[in-house]
Amino acid sequence: MLSLISVLLILYVAALHVSMAAMEIIAWTLGAMVLVLSLASNRRLIWQGLLADKFLLIALALLTFWVGVTSSWFSLGFMRWAALLVLLRVGLELAWTAKFERSLVGTWCMVLSITGLYAVLQFFTGWDFVRPDRHLVNPQGGGVFKAIGFFSMSLTFAYAIGLSTVSVSTASLNRLGRRAWPILALGTLGVLASMSRGAWLSLVICIFIYAWFRARRVFLPLVLALGLGVVALATLNDGLGSRVRDMVEMKLDNSMNTRVHLWTAYSKLFESHPLLGVGLHDGHKQLPQTYEQYGIAETFVSHAHNVYLQWLAGTGVVGLLLYLFVCLWFLIRAWNLRHSSDWGWGLFLAQVFLHFGALTENNFFDGEVNHFIVFIWALTWHLSDQTVRASQLAVTTKEN
Numbered sequence: 001m002l003s004l005i006s007v008l009l010i011l012y013v014a015a016l017h018v019s020m021a022a023m024e025i026i027a028w029t030l031g032a033m034v035l036v037l038s039l040a041s042n043r044r045l046i047w048q049g050l051l052a053d054k055f056l057l058i059a060l061a062l063l064t065f066w067v068g069v070t071s072s073w074f075s076l077g078f079m080r081w082a083a084l085l086v087l088l089r090v091g092l093e094l095a096w097t098a099k100f101e102r103s104l105v106g107t108w109c110m111v112l113s114i115t116g117l118y119a120v121l122q123f124f125t126g127w128d129f130v131r132p133d134r135h136l137v138n139p140q141g142g143g144v145f146k147a148i149g150f151f152s153m154s155l156t157f158a159y160a161i162g163l164s165t166v167s168v169s170t171a172s173l174n175r176l177g178r179r180a181w182p183i184l185a186l187g188t189l190g191v192l193a194s195m196s197r198g199a200w201l202s203l204v205i206c207i208f209i210y211a212w213f214r215a216r217r218v219f220l221p222l223v224l225a226l227g228l229g230v231v232a233l234a235t236l237n238d239g240l241g242s243r244v245r246d247m248v249e250m251k252l253d254n255s256m257n258t259r260v261h262l263w264t265a266y267s268k269l270f271e272s273h274p275l276l277g278v279g280l281h282d283g284h285k286q287l288p289q290t291y292e293q294y295g296i297a298e299t300f301v302s303h304a305h306n307v308y309l310q311w312l313a314g315t316g317v318v319g320l321l322l323y324l325f326v327c328l329w330f331l332i333r334a335w336n337l338r339h340s341s342d343w344g345w346g347l348f349l350a351q352v353f354l355h356f357g358a359l360t361e362n363n364f365f366d367g368e369v370n371h372f373i374v375f376i377w378a379l380t381w382h383l384s385d386q387t388v389r390a391s392q393l394a395v396t397t398k399e400n
Helices: 002-018 020-038 041-070 073-078 080-095 098-125 154-193 197-214 216-234 239-248 254-272 283-293 307-337 344-357 367-399
Strands: 139-141
Touching: 002 020, 002 080, 002 098, 002 154, 002 367, 020 080, 020 367, 041 073, 041 080, 041 307, 041 367, 073 080, 080 367, 098 154, 139 239, 154 197, 154 344, 154 367, 197 216, 197 239, 197 344, 216 239, 254 283, 254 307, 283 307, 307 344, 307 367, 344 367
Parallel strands: none
Antiparallel strands: none
Protein backbone atom coordinates (compact mmCIF):
# COMPACT_ATOMS: atom_id res chain seq x y z
CA MET A 1 0.00 0.00 0.00
CA LEU A 2 2.92 2.36 0.65
CA SER A 3 4.05 2.04 -2.96
CA LEU A 4 0.51 2.85 -4.11
CA ILE A 5 0.48 5.99 -1.95
CA SER A 6 3.74 7.05 -3.60
CA VAL A 7 2.26 6.48 -7.05
CA LEU A 8 -0.89 8.42 -6.17
CA LEU A 9 1.12 11.37 -4.87
CA ILE A 10 3.09 11.52 -8.12
CA LEU A 11 -0.10 11.19 -10.16
CA TYR A 12 -1.59 13.97 -8.05
CA VAL A 13 1.27 16.30 -8.98
CA ALA A 14 0.62 15.52 -12.65
CA ALA A 15 -3.12 16.13 -12.17
CA LEU A 16 -2.40 19.55 -10.63
CA HIS A 17 -1.33 20.66 -14.11
CA VAL A 18 -4.11 19.16 -16.21
CA SER A 19 -7.44 18.29 -14.59
CA MET A 20 -9.61 19.41 -11.67
CA ALA A 21 -11.60 16.18 -11.80
CA ALA A 22 -8.41 14.12 -11.60
CA MET A 23 -7.20 16.25 -8.68
CA GLU A 24 -10.35 15.52 -6.68
CA ILE A 25 -10.47 11.80 -7.47
CA ILE A 26 -6.79 11.18 -6.78
CA ALA A 27 -6.64 13.44 -3.73
CA TRP A 28 -9.49 11.82 -1.86
CA THR A 29 -8.57 8.29 -2.91
CA LEU A 30 -5.11 9.05 -1.57
CA GLY A 31 -6.58 10.61 1.56
CA ALA A 32 -8.67 7.52 2.31
CA MET A 33 -5.68 5.23 1.87
CA VAL A 34 -3.48 7.45 4.03
CA LEU A 35 -6.10 7.48 6.76
CA VAL A 36 -6.42 3.69 6.79
CA LEU A 37 -2.69 3.00 6.66
CA SER A 38 -1.60 5.68 9.11
CA LEU A 39 -4.10 4.53 11.74
CA ALA A 40 -2.54 1.07 11.79
CA SER A 41 -0.95 0.37 15.17
CA ASN A 42 2.64 0.74 13.95
CA ARG A 43 1.96 4.05 12.18
CA ARG A 44 0.14 6.03 14.85
CA LEU A 45 3.34 7.84 15.80
CA ILE A 46 2.97 9.84 12.60
CA TRP A 47 -0.22 11.41 13.90
CA GLN A 48 1.35 11.96 17.32
CA GLY A 49 4.17 13.84 15.62
CA LEU A 50 1.66 16.27 14.12
CA LEU A 51 0.71 17.40 17.62
CA ALA A 52 4.02 19.24 17.78
CA ASP A 53 2.40 21.64 15.30
CA LYS A 54 -0.65 22.10 17.50
CA PHE A 55 -0.98 25.83 16.85
CA LEU A 56 -1.41 25.22 13.13
CA LEU A 57 -3.92 22.43 13.75
CA ILE A 58 -5.87 24.64 16.15
CA ALA A 59 -5.90 27.49 13.63
CA LEU A 60 -7.16 25.17 10.85
CA ALA A 61 -9.86 23.80 13.15
CA LEU A 62 -10.93 27.26 14.30
CA LEU A 63 -10.98 28.60 10.74
CA THR A 64 -13.17 25.68 9.62
CA PHE A 65 -15.47 26.19 12.61
CA TRP A 66 -15.71 29.94 11.97
CA VAL A 67 -16.60 29.41 8.31
CA GLY A 68 -19.24 26.92 9.42
CA VAL A 69 -20.71 29.46 11.83
CA THR A 70 -20.66 32.46 9.51
CA SER A 71 -21.26 30.98 6.07
CA SER A 72 -23.28 28.53 4.01
CA TRP A 73 -22.89 24.76 3.71
CA PHE A 74 -21.15 25.34 0.39
CA SER A 75 -18.46 27.39 2.12
CA LEU A 76 -18.06 24.74 4.80
CA GLY A 77 -17.58 22.20 2.01
CA PHE A 78 -14.90 24.42 0.53
CA MET A 79 -12.99 24.11 3.80
CA ARG A 80 -12.30 20.45 3.04
CA TRP A 81 -8.92 21.72 1.88
CA ALA A 82 -7.90 21.88 5.55
CA ALA A 83 -8.51 18.13 5.97
CA LEU A 84 -6.77 17.41 2.67
CA LEU A 85 -3.76 19.42 3.83
CA VAL A 86 -3.32 17.18 6.87
CA LEU A 87 -3.83 13.99 4.84
CA LEU A 88 -1.31 15.06 2.21
CA ARG A 89 1.17 15.91 4.94
CA VAL A 90 0.82 12.42 6.40
CA GLY A 91 0.95 10.85 2.92
CA LEU A 92 4.25 12.57 2.21
CA GLU A 93 5.58 11.32 5.54
CA LEU A 94 4.65 7.75 4.62
CA ALA A 95 6.00 7.88 1.06
CA TRP A 96 9.10 10.05 1.34
CA THR A 97 12.35 8.40 0.31
CA ALA A 98 15.23 9.53 -1.87
CA LYS A 99 13.81 7.45 -4.72
CA PHE A 100 10.33 8.97 -4.29
CA GLU A 101 11.78 12.48 -4.29
CA ARG A 102 13.63 11.83 -7.56
CA SER A 103 10.45 10.50 -9.16
CA LEU A 104 8.47 13.45 -7.82
CA VAL A 105 10.86 16.05 -9.26
CA GLY A 106 11.19 14.18 -12.56
CA THR A 107 7.44 13.85 -13.07
CA TRP A 108 6.83 17.44 -11.97
CA CYS A 109 9.38 18.81 -14.45
CA MET A 110 8.07 16.66 -17.30
CA VAL A 111 4.45 17.72 -16.85
CA LEU A 112 5.48 21.36 -16.34
CA SER A 113 7.42 21.24 -19.63
CA ILE A 114 4.47 19.79 -21.52
CA THR A 115 2.07 22.33 -20.01
CA GLY A 116 4.35 25.28 -20.75
CA LEU A 117 4.94 24.13 -24.32
CA TYR A 118 1.20 23.70 -24.84
CA ALA A 119 0.59 27.23 -23.51
CA VAL A 120 3.12 28.72 -25.91
CA LEU A 121 1.45 26.84 -28.76
CA GLN A 122 -1.95 28.19 -27.68
CA PHE A 123 -0.57 31.71 -27.44
CA PHE A 124 0.48 31.72 -31.10
CA THR A 125 -2.24 29.52 -32.62
CA GLY A 126 -5.30 29.54 -30.35
CA TRP A 127 -5.48 25.75 -30.54
CA ASP A 128 -7.33 23.94 -27.78
CA PHE A 129 -7.05 20.16 -27.96
CA VAL A 130 -9.12 19.57 -24.81
CA ARG A 131 -12.32 21.59 -25.44
CA PRO A 132 -12.09 22.81 -29.05
CA ASP A 133 -15.84 23.29 -29.43
CA ARG A 134 -16.12 25.74 -26.51
CA HIS A 135 -13.79 28.42 -27.95
CA LEU A 136 -12.16 29.16 -24.60
CA VAL A 137 -8.82 30.37 -25.98
CA ASN A 138 -9.69 34.01 -26.64
CA PRO A 139 -7.90 36.13 -29.27
CA GLN A 140 -6.07 39.17 -27.91
CA GLY A 141 -5.40 41.08 -31.10
CA GLY A 142 -2.40 41.00 -33.40
CA GLY A 143 -2.63 37.26 -33.92
CA VAL A 144 -1.99 36.12 -30.34
CA PHE A 145 -4.28 34.35 -27.88
CA LYS A 146 -4.79 34.12 -24.12
CA ALA A 147 -3.48 30.67 -23.13
CA ILE A 148 -5.50 28.48 -20.77
CA GLY A 149 -3.33 25.36 -20.78
CA PHE A 150 -5.41 22.29 -19.93
CA PHE A 151 -7.92 24.30 -17.90
CA SER A 152 -10.90 26.45 -18.87
CA MET A 153 -9.74 29.87 -17.69
CA SER A 154 -6.57 31.83 -18.27
CA LEU A 155 -6.42 33.16 -14.70
CA THR A 156 -6.67 29.65 -13.28
CA PHE A 157 -3.91 28.54 -15.60
CA ALA A 158 -1.72 31.57 -14.83
CA TYR A 159 -1.56 30.87 -11.11
CA ALA A 160 -1.37 27.09 -11.44
CA ILE A 161 1.61 27.14 -13.81
CA GLY A 162 3.17 29.99 -11.86
CA LEU A 163 2.97 28.04 -8.61
CA SER A 164 4.35 24.97 -10.37
CA THR A 165 7.29 26.80 -11.93
CA VAL A 166 8.34 28.69 -8.83
CA SER A 167 7.88 25.89 -6.28
CA VAL A 168 9.94 23.30 -8.18
CA SER A 169 12.56 25.80 -9.39
CA THR A 170 15.33 25.42 -6.83
CA ALA A 171 14.79 21.69 -6.32
CA SER A 172 15.00 21.06 -10.07
CA LEU A 173 18.09 23.26 -10.49
CA ASN A 174 19.91 21.38 -7.75
CA ARG A 175 19.01 18.00 -9.19
CA LEU A 176 19.02 18.58 -12.94
CA GLY A 177 21.54 21.41 -13.21
CA ARG A 178 21.50 23.17 -16.58
CA ARG A 179 18.83 20.79 -17.87
CA ALA A 180 16.34 22.52 -15.56
CA TRP A 181 16.65 25.93 -17.27
CA PRO A 182 14.62 25.03 -20.41
CA ILE A 183 11.92 23.56 -18.16
CA LEU A 184 11.70 26.68 -16.00
CA ALA A 185 11.80 28.85 -19.13
CA LEU A 186 8.76 27.01 -20.52
CA GLY A 187 6.93 27.50 -17.22
CA THR A 188 7.78 31.22 -17.28
CA LEU A 189 6.59 31.53 -20.86
CA GLY A 190 3.39 29.79 -19.79
CA VAL A 191 2.76 32.54 -17.22
CA LEU A 192 3.47 35.17 -19.88
CA ALA A 193 1.13 33.44 -22.36
CA SER A 194 -1.73 33.53 -19.83
CA MET A 195 -1.87 37.33 -20.28
CA SER A 196 -2.48 37.76 -16.55
CA ARG A 197 -0.83 40.97 -15.38
CA GLY A 198 -1.22 40.04 -11.72
CA ALA A 199 0.64 36.78 -12.31
CA TRP A 200 3.32 38.61 -14.33
CA LEU A 201 4.01 41.05 -11.49
CA SER A 202 3.96 38.28 -8.90
CA LEU A 203 6.56 36.31 -10.85
CA VAL A 204 8.80 39.37 -11.29
CA ILE A 205 8.64 40.05 -7.55
CA CYS A 206 9.68 36.45 -6.82
CA ILE A 207 12.64 36.73 -9.20
CA PHE A 208 13.74 40.01 -7.63
CA ILE A 209 13.48 38.63 -4.08
CA TYR A 210 15.58 35.60 -5.00
CA ALA A 211 18.17 37.72 -6.80
CA TRP A 212 18.42 40.16 -3.88
CA PHE A 213 19.15 37.43 -1.33
CA ARG A 214 21.03 34.90 -3.45
CA ALA A 215 22.79 36.82 -6.22
CA ARG A 216 22.86 40.49 -5.29
CA ARG A 217 25.62 41.22 -7.81
CA VAL A 218 23.20 40.53 -10.65
CA PHE A 219 20.27 42.40 -9.10
CA LEU A 220 20.83 45.71 -10.91
CA PRO A 221 21.66 44.03 -14.25
CA LEU A 222 18.47 42.00 -13.78
CA VAL A 223 16.43 45.16 -13.21
CA LEU A 224 18.00 46.69 -16.32
CA ALA A 225 17.30 43.56 -18.37
CA LEU A 226 13.69 43.55 -17.21
CA GLY A 227 13.33 47.22 -18.13
CA LEU A 228 14.68 46.56 -21.61
CA GLY A 229 12.39 43.56 -21.94
CA VAL A 230 9.36 45.63 -20.97
CA VAL A 231 10.31 48.30 -23.52
CA ALA A 232 10.71 45.65 -26.21
CA LEU A 233 7.37 44.02 -25.40
CA ALA A 234 5.62 47.40 -25.30
CA THR A 235 6.61 48.01 -28.91
CA LEU A 236 4.74 44.92 -30.09
CA ASN A 237 1.59 45.65 -32.05
CA ASP A 238 -0.51 42.89 -30.50
CA GLY A 239 -2.47 42.01 -27.38
CA LEU A 240 0.70 41.36 -25.38
CA GLY A 241 2.18 44.72 -26.31
CA SER A 242 -1.00 46.61 -25.47
CA ARG A 243 -1.22 44.99 -22.03
CA VAL A 244 2.39 45.82 -21.26
CA ARG A 245 1.84 49.43 -22.40
CA ASP A 246 -1.25 49.73 -20.20
CA MET A 247 0.78 48.51 -17.22
CA VAL A 248 3.64 50.92 -17.89
CA GLU A 249 1.27 53.86 -18.36
CA MET A 250 -0.85 52.66 -15.39
CA LYS A 251 -4.04 52.79 -17.42
CA LEU A 252 -7.19 51.44 -15.84
CA ASP A 253 -8.89 49.37 -18.49
CA ASN A 254 -12.37 47.91 -18.12
CA SER A 255 -11.04 44.90 -16.21
CA MET A 256 -9.25 47.05 -13.63
CA ASN A 257 -12.15 49.49 -13.32
CA THR A 258 -14.45 46.58 -12.56
CA ARG A 259 -12.03 45.32 -9.91
CA VAL A 260 -11.90 48.74 -8.26
CA HIS A 261 -15.70 48.79 -8.06
CA LEU A 262 -15.74 45.28 -6.61
CA TRP A 263 -13.12 46.17 -4.01
CA THR A 264 -15.10 49.24 -3.01
CA ALA A 265 -18.32 47.27 -2.67
CA TYR A 266 -16.73 44.43 -0.68
CA SER A 267 -15.08 46.97 1.62
CA LYS A 268 -18.54 48.43 2.29
CA LEU A 269 -19.87 44.94 3.02
CA PHE A 270 -17.14 44.49 5.61
CA GLU A 271 -17.90 47.86 7.19
CA SER A 272 -21.52 46.76 7.56
CA HIS A 273 -20.64 43.28 8.93
CA PRO A 274 -17.19 43.57 10.56
CA LEU A 275 -17.43 40.61 12.94
CA LEU A 276 -19.34 37.82 11.18
CA GLY A 277 -19.18 38.96 7.57
CA VAL A 278 -21.84 38.16 4.99
CA GLY A 279 -20.79 34.58 4.25
CA LEU A 280 -17.55 33.45 2.61
CA HIS A 281 -19.14 32.79 -0.80
CA ASP A 282 -22.24 34.96 -0.43
CA GLY A 283 -20.94 38.49 -0.96
CA HIS A 284 -22.00 38.57 -4.62
CA LYS A 285 -25.64 38.21 -3.57
CA GLN A 286 -25.52 41.62 -1.88
CA LEU A 287 -23.54 43.44 -4.55
CA PRO A 288 -26.50 44.90 -6.53
CA GLN A 289 -27.94 46.44 -3.38
CA THR A 290 -24.49 47.69 -2.32
CA TYR A 291 -23.84 49.24 -5.73
CA GLU A 292 -27.13 51.11 -5.52
CA GLN A 293 -26.69 52.15 -1.90
CA TYR A 294 -23.25 53.70 -2.43
CA GLY A 295 -23.74 54.98 -5.96
CA ILE A 296 -21.22 52.61 -7.57
CA ALA A 297 -21.69 52.61 -11.33
CA GLU A 298 -21.29 48.86 -11.82
CA THR A 299 -23.53 45.93 -12.74
CA PHE A 300 -20.98 43.09 -12.74
CA VAL A 301 -21.56 40.63 -9.90
CA SER A 302 -18.66 38.45 -8.79
CA HIS A 303 -16.36 37.40 -5.99
CA ALA A 304 -14.08 40.11 -4.60
CA HIS A 305 -11.13 39.56 -6.98
CA ASN A 306 -9.03 39.90 -3.81
CA VAL A 307 -8.49 37.00 -1.43
CA TYR A 308 -8.08 39.17 1.67
CA LEU A 309 -11.26 41.15 0.97
CA GLN A 310 -13.09 37.88 0.29
CA TRP A 311 -12.17 36.58 3.76
CA LEU A 312 -12.76 39.95 5.39
CA ALA A 313 -16.19 40.65 3.90
CA GLY A 314 -17.18 36.98 4.04
CA THR A 315 -16.08 35.97 7.55
CA GLY A 316 -15.19 39.24 9.26
CA VAL A 317 -11.97 40.14 11.06
CA VAL A 318 -11.75 36.79 12.87
CA GLY A 319 -11.84 34.76 9.67
CA LEU A 320 -9.21 36.90 7.97
CA LEU A 321 -6.86 36.76 10.97
CA LEU A 322 -7.11 32.97 11.17
CA TYR A 323 -6.41 32.66 7.44
CA LEU A 324 -3.44 35.03 7.71
CA PHE A 325 -2.08 33.00 10.64
CA VAL A 326 -2.12 29.84 8.50
CA CYS A 327 -0.43 31.66 5.61
CA LEU A 328 2.22 33.18 7.88
CA TRP A 329 2.91 29.82 9.55
CA PHE A 330 3.78 28.23 6.21
CA LEU A 331 5.73 31.26 5.00
CA ILE A 332 7.93 31.14 8.11
CA ARG A 333 8.42 27.38 7.77
CA ALA A 334 9.43 27.73 4.11
CA TRP A 335 11.73 30.67 4.91
CA ASN A 336 13.50 28.57 7.54
CA LEU A 337 13.88 25.71 5.05
CA ARG A 338 16.13 27.80 2.79
CA HIS A 339 19.28 26.76 4.67
CA SER A 340 18.49 23.08 5.08
CA SER A 341 16.65 22.02 1.92
CA ASP A 342 17.01 22.84 -1.75
CA TRP A 343 13.19 23.00 -1.82
CA GLY A 344 13.16 25.92 0.61
CA TRP A 345 13.51 28.92 -1.69
CA GLY A 346 11.10 27.51 -4.26
CA LEU A 347 8.40 26.73 -1.70
CA PHE A 348 8.80 30.13 -0.04
CA LEU A 349 8.64 32.09 -3.29
CA ALA A 350 5.68 30.05 -4.55
CA GLN A 351 3.72 31.28 -1.54
CA VAL A 352 4.86 34.85 -2.19
CA PHE A 353 3.66 34.41 -5.78
CA LEU A 354 0.21 33.33 -4.60
CA HIS A 355 -0.19 35.96 -1.87
CA PHE A 356 0.90 38.89 -4.01
CA GLY A 357 -1.37 37.74 -6.83
CA ALA A 358 -4.17 37.50 -4.28
CA LEU A 359 -4.31 41.30 -4.20
CA THR A 360 -5.98 41.38 -7.62
CA GLU A 361 -7.38 37.87 -8.04
CA ASN A 362 -9.36 35.41 -5.91
CA ASN A 363 -6.75 32.76 -6.62
CA PHE A 364 -6.97 30.88 -3.31
CA PHE A 365 -10.68 30.24 -3.94
CA ASP A 366 -10.05 28.85 -7.42
CA GLY A 367 -10.32 25.06 -7.06
CA GLU A 368 -7.31 24.16 -9.19
CA VAL A 369 -5.10 26.80 -7.57
CA ASN A 370 -6.33 25.83 -4.11
CA HIS A 371 -5.28 22.23 -4.71
CA PHE A 372 -1.82 23.39 -5.79
CA ILE A 373 -1.16 25.66 -2.81
CA VAL A 374 -2.44 22.99 -0.40
CA PHE A 375 0.08 20.53 -1.85
CA ILE A 376 2.84 23.15 -1.57
CA TRP A 377 1.86 23.74 2.06
CA ALA A 378 1.85 19.99 2.76
CA LEU A 379 5.30 19.65 1.19
CA THR A 380 6.58 22.59 3.23
CA TRP A 381 5.12 21.09 6.39
CA HIS A 382 6.65 17.66 5.77
CA LEU A 383 10.13 18.92 4.86
CA SER A 384 10.14 21.36 7.77
CA ASP A 385 9.29 18.66 10.31
CA GLN A 386 11.81 16.34 8.67
CA THR A 387 14.52 18.99 9.15
CA VAL A 388 13.53 19.54 12.78
CA ARG A 389 13.72 15.80 13.50
CA ALA A 390 17.12 15.55 11.80
CA SER A 391 18.44 18.42 13.92
CA GLN A 392 17.11 16.86 17.10
CA LEU A 393 18.68 13.51 16.19
CA ALA A 394 22.02 15.21 15.48
CA VAL A 395 21.94 16.92 18.90
CA THR A 396 21.04 13.66 20.65
CA THR A 397 23.82 11.78 18.85
CA LYS A 398 26.36 14.46 19.77
CA GLU A 399 25.34 14.38 23.43
CA ASN A 400 25.71 10.60 23.53
